[in-house]
Amino acid sequence: MVKEAVKHLKPYIPELTLAQLKEKVGLKQLVRLSANENAFGTSPDVAKALDKWHYEDANLYPDSNAAELRSIIASQFDISEQQLIFGNGLDEIIELLCRVILKPGDEVLDPEPTFSEYALHSQIEGATLKSVALDESGRIDLNALANEITDKTSMIWLCNPNNPTGTFLGPNLIQSFLENVPETVTVIVDEAYIDFTGNAHDSVIGLTHQFRNLVVLRTFSKAYGLANFRVGFAVCSEPLIGYLQAVRLPYNLSTFAEIAATAAFKDQSFVQSTVKQVISERQKWEHFLIKAGLPFYDSATNFIFFQVKGGDADELHQYLLAHGYLLRNGLRQDWLRVTIGKPEDNQAVQSLIEEFLGS
Ligand SMILES: *Cc1c(COP(=O)(O)O)cnc(C)c1O
Numbered sequence: 515m516v517k518e519a520v521k522h523l524k525p526y527i528p529e530l531t532l533a534q535l536k537e538k539v540g541l542k543q544l545v546r547l548s549a550n551e552n553a554f555g556t557s558p559d560v561a562k563a564l565d566k567w568h569y570e571d572a573n574l575y576p577d578s579n580a581a582e583l584r585s586i587i588a589s590q591f592d593i594s595e596q597q598l599i600f601g602n603g604l605d606e607i608i609e610l611l612c613r614v615i616l617k618p619g620d621e622v623l624d625p626e627p628t629f630s631e632y633a634l635h636s637q638i639e640g641a642t643l644k645s646v647a648l649d650e651s652g653r654i655d656l657n658a659l660a661n662e663i664t665d666k667t668s669m670i671w672l673c674n675p676n677n678p679t680g681t682f683l684g685p686n687l688i689q690s691f692l693e694n695v696p697e698t699v700t701v702i703v704d705e706a707y708i709d710f711t712g713n714a715h716d717s718v719i720g721l722t723h724q725f726r727n728l729v730v731l732r733t734f735s736k737a738y739g740l741a742n743f744r745v746g747f748a749v750c751s752e753p754l755i756g757y758l759q760a761v762r763l764p765y766n767l768s769t770f771a772e773i774a775a776t777a778a779f780k781d782q783s784f785v786q787s788t789v790k791q792v793i794s795e796r797q798k799w800e801h802f803l804i805k806a807g808l809p810f811y812d813s814a815t816n817f818i819f820f821q822v823k824g825g826d827a828d829e830l831h832q833y834l835l836a837h838g839y840l841l842r843n844g845l846r847q848d849w850l851r852v853t854i855g856k857p858e859d860n861q862a863v864q865s866l867i868e869e870f871l872g873s
Contacts, residue, residue, distance in 0.1 A: 519618075519640045526634060541838050547853040547863065548842040549741075550677070550707075550817050554791060554856070556739030556774075557784035563777035564770065576769040583776045587747065590779075591719050597749050599758050602766045604706060604733040604746030609635050611669075611729065611748070614761050615700055616641040620668035625654045627678055627846055629704065632671040641668065652679040652811035652819070656691045663699065670695065673704045674718075675711065678842070678851045680813030682711055685718045692725045700754070702729045707815040709737035709785060712793055719749050726751045736816065737785050738778040745775040792816045795854045802864045806871060817853045819845070826870075833870050839863050 529535075529549050536544045547553075580600050588595040601607035608631045616622065618640030624632045626645035636643050644662055649655045654676055663670075672691075675682040688703060695701055708717050719730045729750040735741035745767065748758070778784070799818050803810045810820035822830050827850050831843040839862070842851040854860065 517640070519637055523634065523637060526630060535840065539835055543838045544840060545838060545855060545859050546840045547855050547859070548840045548851070550736060550815070550853045551741050552736060552739030552788060552816070553854065553859070554739065554788045557778045557781035559777040559781045559784075560740070560774045563773050567769065567773060571769065575765050576767060576772065578764045580767050580772050583745075583772050583779070586776065586779055591717075591749065593719065593722065593749055597722060597751060597755060599748050599750075599755060599762060600767050601746045601748070601762075602771075603735060603744040604704070604731050605631060606744075606766060607731060607746050607748045608632065608704075610758055610762060611700070611702060612636055612639050612641070614754075614757050615669055617668075619666065621664060621666040622669045622671070623659050623662050623667060624671040625659070625673065625676060628654075628671065628673045629677045629706075632673075632702075636669070642666075648676070648679060648681070652676075652681045654681070654683055656683070656687060660691065660694055663695065667696075667699050669700045669702065671702050671704065673706070675707045675814040677707065677815070678817070678819045678845045678849075679811045680707075680815040680817055680819055681811050682716070682814035685716060685721070688718050689721060692721065692728060695727070697727050700727050700729060701725070702731065704731045706731065706733045706736055708732070709789055710792055710816050711814040712789055722749050722751055726754070729754065734775045734778060737788055738775070739784075739788070740774055740778055743771045743774045745771050791857075792854050795857060795860050798857075799852070799854065799860060799864070802867075806867060808867075817851050819849055819851045821849050823848060830867065830870050834863060834866055837862075837866050839866065 532544060532546060584595050584598050587598060612635035616639035620641040622636040622641045622643050624645055626647050633643050646658045646662055654672055692701060703718050705717055722728050722730060729748050731748050733746040796813060803820050808820045810818055827848045828843060831841055831850060834841055845851055
């Protein structure tokens with residue numbers, strides 16, 4: 515009745531809504547630091563732009579081409595408008611890439627651990643997934659990945675910075691890797707968190723001019739604070755971009771989503787202020803973890819992955835939840851991922867962890 519690959523899936527478990535979760539744990543106040551949402555909200559220009567929308571347009575289909583958003587993004591990144599494809603969140607682009615490229619028996623390489631959607635959609639297409647361990651510093655091991663390439667390899671996923679470890683590889687390392695990967699292998703660099711490195715030159719979008727097998731992914735859900743609006747995009751060159759456009763659902767981006775993303779993108783000062791606050795709070799988190807003796811990976815993102823030795827991670831997770839803070843567990847035994855929140859929430863969580871460790 516259904517294809518074999520689907521029978522064996524472990525589906526993505528989405529977050530409960532905040533309201534559902536509060537009811538479940540019986541709390542009035544709950545701060546979610548488990549989904550890497552932007553703790554600082556989104557640009558105030560988004561609300562202003564949406565207020566100008568006319569309800570009389572409700573019966574009309576949106577602009578399939580997302581022309582306004584396309585134009586400002588292309589000029590910002592110095593790429594042609596034809597190199598861009600938009601998705602209903604980056605999730606949809608990840609699905610689309612797998613749908614267009616993979617066939618049963620193809621091999622897909624990804625780091626371990628990384629964002630789980632790559633594995634899910636590769637498996638739905640019947641591809642064989644080979645996951646390659648990170649190096650000791652939690653970074654993606656490019657040499658180990660290169661060693662796994664065979665004539666069946668179709669796709670390689672590089673989440674950079676990597677979720678959940680937060681670790682980052684410089685663009686020069688990715689360029690050398692691309693120089694050694696056969697052109698028949700599509701290399702996808704997911705830059706969902708790249709804004710949080712604080713350096714605009716860290717992106718490999720520019721390399722799409724040079725490497726036709728490179729796809730770079732971006733989302734409005736993290737630094738731009740628009741997770742609810744579902745806007746992500748990919749940058750790549752012909753011929754792949756043409757095939758992706760042919761398979762994409764024609765109206766996958768609502769007018770609301772396009773208006774919100776356009777307003778957010780134009781307000782780069784909001785993004786810069788978010789990034790500045792995240793970097794400053796990230797440093798405080800690092801100092802705290804060092805002082806508390808909890809091992810962690812160097813993060814270039816709006817989250818930190820840290821270890822609670824001795825099997826206490828789940829207990830700490832429960833303790834924090836009971837005090838109104840939800841972190842992410844279950845990504846690796848003994849490890850928790852915390853999204854960098856507002857200063858007062860970070861401080862509260864750090865005090866709770868101190869209490870927990872001291873007791
Ligand atoms: C959050 C996240 C995404 C998904 O982004 P959406 O645009 O909200 O679908 C993609 N990749 C990584 C690594 C993420 O952490």
